[in-house]
Amino acid sequence: MGVTLPLPRVAAEFAVDSTTVLETFEQYSQMSLFSALLVYALAFIFFAVDLANRAGSDAEPVVGDGGVRVRSRAERIGFSLTVLGWLFHLAATVVRGIDAGRVPWANMYEFALTATLAIVAVFIIIQFFYDMRFLGTLVTGLTLVFLGVARVNFFRASMPLPPALDSYWLVIHIMVAVVAVGFLTLSLGLSIAQLMQARRERILGAQGLATTAAASDLGSGWSASESGAAAGGSTATLTRAPADGSGTPPRAPFAFLRSFPNADSLENLSYRMVIIGFVFWTFTLIAGSIWAEHAWGRYWGWDTKEVWTFIIWVLYAGYIHARATRGWRGSRSAWLCIIAYSTVIFNFTIVNLFFKGLHAYSGL
Amino acid sequence: MTRPSDHIDSTPGSNASPVGLGFGGYLRWFWRQLTSMRVAILLLLLLAVAAIPGSILPQRGADPNGVTQYQSQNPDLFKVLDAFPIQAFDVYSSVWFSAIYLLLFVSLIGCVLPRTKHHWQAMRSRPPRTPSRLGRMAGFTETELRNDEATAAEAAQVAEQAVEQARGLLKRQRYRTEVYRQGQSVSVSAERGYLRETGNLVFHGALVGVLITVGLGGGFGYQGQRTLVEGETNVNALIDYDSFTPGRFFDDSSLPPFSVRLDTFDVTYVTPDDGKPAALGQATDFTAHVTVFDTDGTERKETVKVNQPLRINGTNIYLLGNGYAPTITVRNAEGVSVFHESVPFLPQGADLTSLGVLKIPYGLGEEQVGMMGFFYPTQVELESGAYSSNYPDLINPLLTLDVFTGDLGINDGVPQSVYSLNQDKLTKLTGRGTEKKSLELRIGDTVDLPNGLGTVTLDAVPRFVSFDLHQNPAQGWVLFFALLATTGLLTSLFIPRRRVWVKATPVEGGVRIEYAALARGDDPTLEGAVADLVAKHRESLG
Numbered sequence: 001m002g003v004t005l006p007l008p009r010v011a012a013e014f015a016v017d018s019t020t021v022l023e024t025f026e027q028y029s030q031m032s033l034f035s036a037l038l039v040y041a042l043a044f045i046f047f048a049v050d051l052a053n054r055a056g057s058d059a060e061p062v063v064g065d066g067g068v069r070v071r072s073r074a075e076r077i078g079f080s081l082t083v084l085g086w087l088f089h090l091a092a093t094v095v096r097g098i099d100a101g102r103v104p105w106a107n108m109y110e111f112a113l114t115a116t117l118a119i120v121a122v123f124i125i126i127q128f129f130y131d132m133r134f135l136g137t138l139v140t141g142l143t144l145v146f147l148g149v150a151r152v153n154f155f156r157a158s159m160p161l162p163p164a165l166d167s168y169w170l171v172i173h174i175m176v177a178v179v180a181v182g183f184l185t186l187s188l189g190l191s192i193a194q195l196m197q198a199r200r201e202r203i204l205g206a207q208g209l210a211t212t213a214a215a216s217d218l219g220s221g222w223s224a225s226e227s228g229a230a231a232g233g234s235t236a237t238l239t240r241a242p243a244d245g246s247g248t249p250p251r252a253p254f255a256f257l258r259s260f261p262n263a264d265s266l267e268n269l270s271y272r273m274v275i276i277g278f279v280f281w282t283f284t285l286i287a288g289s290i291w292a293e294h295a296w297g298r299y300w301g302w303d304t305k306e307v308w309t310f311i312i313w314v315l316y317a318g319y320i321h322a323r324a325t326r327g328w329r330g331s332r333s334a335w336l337c338i339i340a341y342s343t344v345i346f347n348f349t350i351v352n353l354f355f356k357g358l359h360a361y362s363g364l
Numbered sequence: 365m366t367r368p369s370d371h372i373d374s375t376p377g378s379n380a381s382p383v384g385l386g387f388g389g390y391l392r393w394f395w396r397q398l399t400s401m402r403v404a405i406l407l408l409l410l411l412a413v414a415a416i417p418g419s420i421l422p423q424r425g426a427d428p429n430g431v432t433q434y435q436s437q438n439p440d441l442f443k444v445l446d447a448f449p450i451q452a453f454d455v456y457s458s459v460w461f462s463a464i465y466l467l468l469f470v471s472l473i474g475c476v477l478p479r480t481k482h483h484w485q486a487m488r489s490r491p492p493r494t495p496s497r498l499g500r501m502a503g504f505t506e507t508e509l510r511n512d513e514a515t516a517a518e519a520a521q522v523a524e525q526a527v528e529q530a531r532g533l534l535k536r537q538r539y540r541t542e543v544y545r546q547g548q549s550v551s552v553s554a555e556r557g558y559l560r561e562t563g564n565l566v567f568h569g570a571l572v573g574v575l576i577t578v579g580l581g582g583g584f585g586y587q588g589q590r591t592l593v594e595g596e597t598n599v600n601a602l603i604d605y606d607s608f609t610p611g612r613f614f615d616d617s618s619l620p621p622f623s624v625r626l627d628t629f630d631v632t633y634v635t636p637d638d639g640k641p642a643a644l645g646q647a648t649d650f651t652a653h654v655t656v657f658d659t660d661g662t663e664r665k666e667t668v669k670v671n672q673p674l675r676i677n678g679t680n681i682y683l684l685g686n687g688y689a690p691t692i693t694v695r696n697a698e699g700v701s702v703f704h705e706s707v708p709f710l711p712q713g714a715d716l717t718s719l720g721v722l723k724i725p726y727g728l729g730e731e732q733v734g735m736m737g738f739f740y741p742t743q744v745e746l747e748s749g750a751y752s753s754n755y756p757d758l759i760n761p762l763l764t765l766d767v768f769t770g771d772l773g774i775n776d777g778v779p780q781s782v783y784s785l786n787q788d789k790l791t792k793l794t795g796r797g798t799e800k801k802s803l804e805l806r807i808g809d810t811v812d813l814p815n816g817l818g819t820v821t822l823d824a825v826p827r828f829v830s831f832d833l834h835q836n837p838a839q840g841w842v843l844f845f846a847l848l849a850t851t852g853l854l855t856s857l858f859i860p861r862r863r864v865w866v867k868a869t870p871v872e873g874g875v876r877i878e879y880a881a882l883a884r885g886d887d888p889t890l891e892g893a894v895a896d897l898v899a900k901h902r903e904s905l906g
Contacts, residue, residue: 157642160634163650167671271886275857282853286846294671297587297682297834299842300578302426302456307419311412318408324885325401326370343412355419356430 039085046078047136107363112150122182169291183277190270304357418455501880503894519870551867563855573845581838702727766795
């Protein structure tokens with residue numbers, strides 16, 4: 001039961017006219033998807049140009065009224081294109097769902113379609129709260145790769161739901177999972193940026209350009225919040241002339257990071273994305289358990305997919321603890337975040353495709 | 365000790381070594397290590413790593429057939445991996461996996477208990493004294509109320525008033541407040557967000573609850589499998605199950621004595637009329653119509669679907685598999701029936717080409733007789749001449765049988781699968797490799813067995829369903845604790861815990877008012893909250 005391999009049909013009596021209305025739905029979905037890929041690719045280029053500009057040797061970060069960094073034209077175009085690409089992406093997904101007559105997440109191709117849609121959606125929405133447009137290259141780049149690979153390798157014509165997936169828990173379980181992945185993807189980008197920024201700060205520090213790290217000698221478990229700095233673009237300290245006034249321009253790798261938030265702020269942002277993602281992942285686990293009880297008669301059975309979902313949960317729990325542990329805060333916890341995210345990707349790709357288990361819904 | 369000493373918010377202490385403290389000192393040192401954040405992280409990472417092998421090697425719990433297959437393919441390696449301390453096929457109940465999560469939970473409890481005590485005291489104590497210098501705190505703001513003609517007494521009164529106003533504002537924002545005086549200064553010290561730590565403790569406590577209820581549920585529950593052909597009945601008693609796995613503390617006599625009859629089993633397929641050629645023949649619905657004969661003697665009609673188990677008296681019935689069970693009658697040369705059964709055939713793929721075995725030890729001549737065959741619900745002939753099925757419903761059903769005689773190998777007491785035929789001591793009489801063609805039967809056909817053994821008839825082709833029956837008395841509690849943990853998690857991550865101070869000091873020609881705050885943990889909106897308080901306070905002062 002639940003085995004849905006589309007085996008070749010040989011009986012002539014079941015031959016079906018292939019020019020039905022439903023097929024044109026699929027064509028619209030595909031057209032929309034290819035438009036999305038094209039627009040994302042353009043967005044990626046503009047975001048990359050923006051990063052290159054940030055590295056420009058004598059470009060001071062432009063600070064407007066209220067200390068908010070003025071966004072470059074390349075970044076603004078890149079972001080607008082991302083929104084446009086997302087609309088095409090959304091249309092492709094919705095039409096796919098209409099074609100299938102169900103939620104558009106029931107096989108590998110559709111999982112990729114929906115998960116990347118959620119990643120970009122979270123990326124767009126988060127900008128209302130924190131300016132993370134600097135992650136544009138990563139988000140559009142990852143989305144392009146995931147969508148491209150999924151389209152080329154995982155594409156299947158839409159199929160009706162097999163009885164095993166025919167449950168409202170399919171809607172809940174997968175929806176919370178993809179939203180979690182959206183937030184965790186941003187945390188990945190932030191942690192990578194944090195590691196590079198930390199290295200840059202170390203090298204600049206060695207050149208006598210120590211950043212203004214707030215001393216926290218407040219004692220007895222209390223520390224001043226750095227939150228004001230976190231809300232986008234507090235950066236100027238890294239680009240000042242050397243303190244000794246010699247006029248030698250500072251030399252450090254990753255010059256484009258000069259207009260990024262400092263490593264501490266990046267870490268705080270990453271942590272915030274992780275805790276939101278972690279809560280959604282917890283819901284994924286619980287919703288999955290309830291569904292597993294309905295479908296398979298047990299809420300937990302160490303199925304391969306369950307194992308990896310558990311591993312991801314434990315690793316992010318480790319990350320959250322690491323953030324609160326002396327000696328682990330900083331670069332160590334950032335590495336942990338990156339490792340944890342790699343297990344998310346592993347769970348979606350390798351486990352779906354090569355591991356034997358009950359979650360055999362890739363449709364491949 | 366309230367927090368682990370290596371918690372980012374605790375003061376660094378000197379507890380580095382156990383040297384010179386004797387046995388008790390060593391134990392204390394060890395306990396401190398175990399309950400430290402560092403060790404908690406290491407145990408979490410270890411737990412994640414330890415879970416991996418169970419997803420690579422087949423596990424007895426999740427995939428028993430995979431374990432058997434592994435054993436037959438790698439018999440030598442299997443022995444090593446399956447040996448006691450390695451337990452590679454029972455990873456999640458192995459000693460090493462259990463050791464990690466038990467240590468983790470001991471560490472958790474050792475950390476949570478003292479914190480609970482400390483938090484209990486903190487909740488009942490007053491907000492601490494206002495620091496004398498607020499300048500380095502978050503959101504520090506300073507304003508002055510100027511009045512050059514005010515006397516010292518008037519200024520002191522204004523200061524009192526300002527602090528009282530601030531206290532009112534903070535109380536309305538659900539801060540707990542306390543007014544302190546130091547020299548000339550009067551100040552209000554306010555604290556809120558105790559729920560953050562409460563949530564944190566609830567989360568960790570609820571995880572312990574999850575662990576305990578998972579264990580209890582497994583110990584007191586059971587799971588059984590039963591295959592029913594349409595028309596058959598299962599009585600909820602040990603003897604009636606095909607397989608039965610009780611928990612450690614399960615009492616056989618606690619099985620409620622109801623029974624369930626499978627009346628019909630309906631399957632909906634994607635037909636050629638549905639306009640989905642790629643999905644042709646895919647099942648879209650399985651419904652088992654059953655009659656429940658309850659313990660009180662009543663009977664009622666129910667249905668079981670894949671995602672909709674039937675719940676009776678704390679026992680849940682799940683629909684897990686299905687297929688065809690051709691009803692076959694075998695008669696000997698004299699025409700006497702020696703076998704009449706619906707034999708479940710195991711589906712080999714989506715088109716329900718199914719493989720089945722009949723064993724007839726007595727009644728057909730001197731030797732034992734076995735038959736093995738394929739059932740094709742919609743039989744077609746491939747170019748090679750081989751048969752296949754290309755649609756799972758009964759459009760053009762055909763049963764083929766190969767007949768064997770000899771020793772079935774069932775007399776030496778070694779248990780055998782009813783789905784396989786041990787051909788070691790059997791002679792094949794029909795089918796590939798012999799001179800005779802396989803027997804072919806359509807519904808209603810009777811054909812002769814070779815060597816004048818008798819006849820075989822295909823009477824009908826009902827469907828069979830495999831049901832799982834489970835009882836887990838604690839699973840509701842597992843869900844309760846999981847949701848409790850989630851609630852705790854949400855509170856502990858998103859409720860800010862902060863202290864806010866407003867201090868008023870009479871100075872030359874007026875009153876100086878200072879505002880500042882401090883957060884415990886991540887608090888993105890702290891500065892905004894102070895700015896908001898400052899604005900409101902100014903407004904209230906006119």
